[in-house]
Amino acid sequence: MRVREMLSSHPEAAGVVNDALVQCIEACFDCAQTCISCADACLAEANSSQLSRCIRLDLDCADACASTGSVLTRRTAATSALMVQMLETCADFCRLCADECDRHAGHHEHCRICAETCRQCERACHQAATGGGATGP
Numbered sequence: 194m195r196v197r198e199m200l201s202s203h204p205e206a207a208g209v210v211n212d213a214l215v216q217c218i219e220a221c222f223d224c225a226q227t228c229i230s231c232a233d234a235c236l237a238e239a240n241s242s243q244l245s246r247c248i249r250l251d252l253d254c255a256d257a258c259a260s261t262g263s264v265l266t267r268r269t270a271a272t273s274a275l276m277v278q279m280l281e282t283c284a285d286f287c288r289l290c291a292d293e294c295d296r297h298a299g300h301h302e303h304c305r306i307c308a309e310t311c312r313q314c315e316r317a318c319h320q321a322a323t324g325g326g327a328t329g330p
Contacts, residue, residue, distance in 0.1 A: 194219050194222070196215050196218045196219055196266070197210050197215045199266075200214070200215065200266075211321075211324075213317075213320045213321045213324040214265060214321055216317050216320070216321070217261075217262075217265060217280070217314075217317040217318055217320065217321035218262050218265050218266055219317075220313055220314040220316075220317035220318070221258040221259070221261050221262030221265070221283065221314060221317070221318075222258070222259070222262045223310060223313075223314070224254065224255075224258040224287060224310050224311055224313070224314035225254075225255045225256075225258040225259040225262065226255075227306065227307050227310040227311075228251040228252070228254045228255035228258065228290060228307060228310075228311070229251070229252070229255045230303065230307075231247075231251045231294065231303045231304060231306070231307035232247075232248045232251035232252050232255070234301070234303035235247050235248045235251065235297075235301070235303070235304070236248060238301065244297065244301075246293055247293050247294060247296075247297055247304065250286075250289055250290040250293045250294075251290060251294075251307065253286055253289075253290070254286045254287055254289070254290035254311060257282065257283045257286040257287075258283055258286070258287070258314060260279075260283075261279055261280065261282075261283040261318070264276075264279060265279075265280075265321070276322075277322045280318040280319070280321050280322040281318070281319075281322055283314070283318045284314075284315045284318035284319055284322070287311040287312070287314045287315035287318065288311070288312075288315050290307070290308075290311045291307075291308040291309075291311035291312045291315065292308075294307045294308035294311065295308045
């Protein structure tokens with residue numbers, strides 16, 4: 194990904210980029226893609242009706258991650274408090290999705306991968322929220 198390169202090229206960044214922010218943006222987009230793929234794989238399973246909660250949480254998490262990644266990528270006028278709330282909300286979606294996918298991970302490899310990716314994104318969101326990623330360039 195070129196997140197670091199793009200953020201550092203922004204006229205307001207002066208070449209300085211917050212590492213926690215870069216890692217969070219990358220984790221958000223990775224998680225969004227993984228959750229969409231997991232939802233699609235769940236739909237292809239023979240017992241897809243038993244995976245409806247997993248599918249819904251996959252799609253909710255994907256939307257939360259994609260939105261968070263997009264907003265963090267832009268240099269918005271939003272206050273850092275709003276950014277922290279967004280990061281915490283994204284982390285909550287990731288936790289819920291990971292917990293649900295963990296329930297199915299023993300039978301579905303895509304759920305195991307998704308749970309792992311969601312946990313990584315949850316950690317990245319917490320790091321960005323507490324480590325200054327929500328306020329730094």
